[in-house]
Structures are given as C-alpha cells and as structure tokens.
Amino acid sequence: MITLLMIAPVAVPAAGAIAYLLAGWRPATAWLAPWCTALTLAAAIALAADRPGPRTALGGLLRADPLTEFMLIVIGSVGLLATAATPAWLRGEIAAGRATPATASRYSVLVQAFLAAMAIAVLAANLGVTWVAIEGTTIVTAFLVGQRRTKAAVEAAWKYVVICSAGIALALLGLLLLNAAAHAAAAGPGLDWARLAAVAPRLNPAVTRIAVALLIVGFGTKAGLAPLHAWLPDAHGQAPAPVSALMSGVLLSVAFCAILRVKAIADPAVGTGFARLLLAVLGLGSLLLAASLLIRQRDYKRMLAYSSIEHMGVIALGAAVGGPLALTAVLLHMLGHGLAKGSLFVSAGRMLQVTGTSRIDGVRSLAAKGPLLAGCAAAGVLALAGFPPFSVFASEIGIVRAGFAAGLGWATSIALALTLVIAAVLLGHTSRMLLGPDAGGGPATGHVTGQATGPFTGRGTGLPGGGAGLPGTGAELPGNGAGLPGNGAALPGNGAALAGNGAGLAPAVAALAACAALGVYAGPLTTLLHSAAGTLTGTP
C-alpha cells in the first residue's frame, strides 16, 4: 500500500500524459488533468498521514521522508491550482485564435510529464536521479515556454534551456566530486543522500567544499537565485500562464529542496559556516537584484517573475540561517509562496486574455471592469507582500526571528529592508493597474476597451511609472503602437473570456483562501513541517 502511495505521484501524471497523447485535448478530456493532480495530492496526503519516518520503495530507488511528503503536497496543491485553471485558460486561448486543439493536446501532455518529473525529483533516493529529473523538467518545459513560437517566446526558450542546462551541469560536476569524496571515505555509499548524510563527517573537507559550492550554485540556477537567474523573468513572462504558475510556484521550490538536501550533507562535513555564507550571499544578491529591477518594471508577468526571485532569496536566507525554526519557516514559505504566486499567475493569464497586453500601463482601472479578477490580483499581491493573514507573513516573520537569533542580524536587516522596498513597489504597480485612472471609464465591453487603448499610449509618458525620465521611453512608444493591432485582434475573444470569468478564477480564489487559512491555522501540517525540518537538521 505504501509502495503504491509512493509510486502514485509519478505514475498518475505519467498515465495522464499517455492518456492525453492518445486521446488528445477535447471537452471530454479537459478535466482529466485536474483529476490526476487531485489524485496525486490525495496520495501525498495519505502518505504524510501514515506513520512518520523514512520509507523506501522499488528496491531503494524511491524514498519518502517527511520532507518528501511535504514537497509532494506542495507539488500537488499548486499543481491542482494550475491544472484546474487550465481548461478555462485554454478555451480562452482557442477562442482568441492563439491556440488550436492540437497545441492544447501537446500542452496537456507536457504539463503532465512536467508534474511527473518534479515528483521523481523529490522522491528519488539518489541525488543523481534527482539531478536527472530536474534537468528533465528543463527539457519538458522548454517547449511549453516556447509554445507561442513568437520571437520573444523562442528567445525565452533558448535562454531557458542554455542557462539552466549549463548551470545544472555545474551541479553535475559537484555531484561527481561529492561521489568521489564519498568513495574515498567509505565503501559504496554512492549518491544515496541518506547514506551520504550518514558518512558526511568523514568526507574530505577540501573536496566537499568544492562540490558543495558547485551544487548550490548549480541547483541555485534552477531555483532562480542570482547570479544565474537571467532565464527566469523571460521564461516566466513568456510561458502560458498556468505553466508560469507551476514553474514559479513549484519548480523553484523543488530545485531548492535539492539544495536543502545538499546542505544537510555539507554541514557535518565542512561546518555550518560554509553553506551559510554561500546561501546568504546568493539570497541577498537575489533580493537586491529583484528590488532594483522591479522598480522600473513595465510588464506585469515579468513583475511576478522578479517577485519569485525575491522570494527564493528569502528562502535562501532562511536556509542559510538553518535550524528547526528557520527551516520550518522556509518550508511553509515554499507552500505559501507557491499558492499565492500560482493564483497570481492564473489571474495574470486571465488579465492578458481580457486586456490583450502584458504591459503594466496597458491595464487601467481593472477594479471597475472586472471586480473579481481585480480582487484576486489585489489579494495575491497583498499575500506576496507579506500581509497577514496570509501564510507568507507567518513564514517571513519566522525566518526573520530565526535570523536574528542565529547571529545573522546584518543579513536579516538588509533582507527585511529590501523586502519592504519590493512590497512597496509591487503594491504601487498593482494599484495603478487596478485603480489607476481609465481614459474611457465605465464598465468594459470589448468596444470601450478598444477605444480606451488609444489615449493610453499618449498618456503613458505622463504617468510617473511610464518613466518620463527614462531613456527607454522613446523607443518604447513605437512598440506600444505596434501592440495596438494585436490588442484589437484579441477583442473578439473578450466577451467569451469575461463570460467565463467566474469559472476560470475559482481555483485562484481557492488557492488564496488556502494560503490565508494556512497563515491562521496550519493544523496537522505543523507536525509534518516540524518533522520535515527535523529530517534536515538531523533531530527528528
């Protein structure tokens, strides 16, 4: 039974992928994906509810400990959000002529394969298999990022594959060196992380230090940490909205989970100081970068992507702090951020379908045109900015408290200041999108939106965020004008998109509610979080 529960998170999406491959995407199969993810989530919860402690399956190939179970719950819940939002999103795309049932089928196959690869990455008992699965996610999602085949999409996909593959190749070198160190220390632990952790105190410190640095930078690439973050805003900006939700909400956390495993091996081998310094530097670097690039951001999907870099920076800082309190907060942050960011990307996808632009100054007074959509976006941004009652608030407080207690006061203060700046910027951009003055005004019909866009291009320069003083403004205007025909073309689909508004946004609302509920009362999840943090610190 346990074996079955452990295989399910991989086998169910794999079966879903095969089903989509054979049957294609049709109204009858549209809801297959959410059912698959729901089943996966149920298996993860059942696995977590079972007695704690590590269990292996398939001859030691898969291992489930509390950390694995928690990560499976993250994959399942954000995956459920993204796949449940998919049918409405795909219908909108097909109605607008940007997708065909054939692309929808391919999309569904790839998303299921993506979910299966992520499940393998967290379930694998061998760090090498985790590596293979994480690189596998790059290959699968490359086609999802480049799905639209526009210049920007192809460019984003190219950058994504090259940077992620090169970065993660560094992690492979680190794995080989770690393997060599383990081989010299004891007979045949291989790359099984539980056995590596057991022999860790006997590993050669000099070799392990090189290996750990390579592994953290390498997996950090995939987790969106600076300095190898450059793929992230492009890929998240160009990918289909539900895929952005999955990449931002889960994939980054799955890659970071590998860093947590590496740190658990590194700390006994080379002392806690080494990984701590490295993670603190990467975390602060990511926060600084996100803050500086968010201020003059003009595209709301890229804005969300930079916010992901920010949150991965916070998570890296929490991991640098280490200890049960910080790690519990880090894990809670992964789930809270995944739910909030996932729902925001779903809302952003709807926004893109309704307004036809992903530019921040292309969207105005959304609160009047689509109150539900605006409400979702507002609540999501408040959650990301760390407002209570959302769980991001609780986890950030936890990380900050643990940071001061662990003597990382300087890093924590800088991080706190940067998160405040980012929160202010995010709220500023969003409030202009939701409440900013609309030239046309009134409730949106397709017609009014079309007329309203004209005055916008003129007004853009006058607005503070339009960047009147920025050197890019001149070059920006022609692009804006060129965007207009596309804008008009999207309008026929507008009515249909607005009609399906409620159905499409229900998953986003549910995810935000879950995020808020989690901040108020984590319930039985608290035990799981504590034992997962215990697995990493070696104090179960």
Place this chain on the structure above:
Amino acid sequence: VTGYAQWLDLTCGALLVTAVVIVWRRRLSAIIATLALQGAALAALAAILAVHARDARLGVVAAGVLALRAVALPWLLGRALGASGPGSGGGPGSGADSGAGPGSGAGSGDRESRPLVNVTASLLAVAVLVLVAYAVSRPLTALRPSPAAAAIPVGIAVTLTGFFVLVTRRRAVSQLAGFLLMDNGITATGFLTTADAGLLVEFGVSLDVLLAVVVLRVLTSRMRDTFGDTDLDDLRELHD
C-alpha cells in the same frame, strides 16, 4: 603499468588540445569536427580505464560514449548548422549584417563572425583557465593519488573552457558546442575520479544531454524561421 599511464596522459592531452582548437577555430564545421574528435578521445579514455580496471561495464559505457559523443551529438550539431547555414544568407536583413563583418568572406553562416572576446584573448583566457583548473583541483588529486587522479585538472580545464565558450560566443551553434565541451569535461572528470556514479545515473545524464541538444536543435530551426538567422545578437526582445 607505465604503458597505462602514458596512454592515459595521451588521451587527456588530446582532450585538452581539442578544447583549445575549438576555442581557436572560427569555422563552425571545423568546430563540430573537432568536437567529434574529442568525443572519440573521451571514449578512448573510458576504454583505457576499463582495460586497466578489467571492468566490462565501463567498457560498455565507453562504447556508449563513442556512439553518443563522437557520432550522434556532432551529427545533430551538423544538422543544426546545415539548417541555419543557407537560411542565414537568405534571411531578410541579417545576411547583409553578418556579411559586413570584417574578413568574414564566403559562407558567413558557417562562421563565428563576432565573438564577444577575440581569438587571441580567448586563447590567453584558456591558458589562465587551465592554471585555475590545476589550482582548484589540488585537493582532488590529493584525495587518492593515482595516474588517473593526476589527470583530473584536465577534465576541470575542459569544463571551464566549455563554460567560457558558452558565455562568449554569439552564434547558436557555437553556444551549443560550448555546452557540449563543458559536458565532455564533466564526463572526463567523472571517469578520472574513478568513482562509479551508478549505471542509472550515467544513463540518465546521457539521455538528458542528448535531449537537451535535440531541444536546442529544434529551437535553432524555430529561431531561423522567426529571426531569419541564428545569430544570438538578434535575441534582443526580452530585457530589462
């Protein structure tokens, strides 16, 4: 035993020399041919280690390396080049652009026309990278002294060179070559540390590399369809 050490040094020397040649040459077809040669050297390295350790499984791995790195991947790269070569000449605007490069002469599609760092500086940089590799891998060679361990810096140097090529080249195919160079270096390091990573992992890694190259090859042809060229200078849509 001395024969073993000499053969080992010979193949590792071949790895390093081919890496330098890839940095030196600007014709993409020459780069691809050199990559195939390097793949063969890598397979020979694995075969020598297999004979020395009397390890039949490593022999199978050597055959796999030969098939993948010396035949399949260079062939895929050649296909990507074949697809982008004629296209770049006929592409609107871009053909004139790359033809205007100094001394590019005939077949501009087959050349790395404007690397970020010129060839002389690149060769100097590679020399520095080799020194860095020797300095960094001192603990590795000391871990378990043996003729194979003494050659580990070569693997690291090839990896660093690959990363350098990846970062400084502008054409899609050159970047791909850099990626493969990096991967060859990592594989060589894996062989030379003589610690077995497990057949499953080795197979998975090879499969991932193959698929990544296939994906990039598909993207190259899409790039040619949408940009009319595979010069990555044209990738300027997305920036902040």
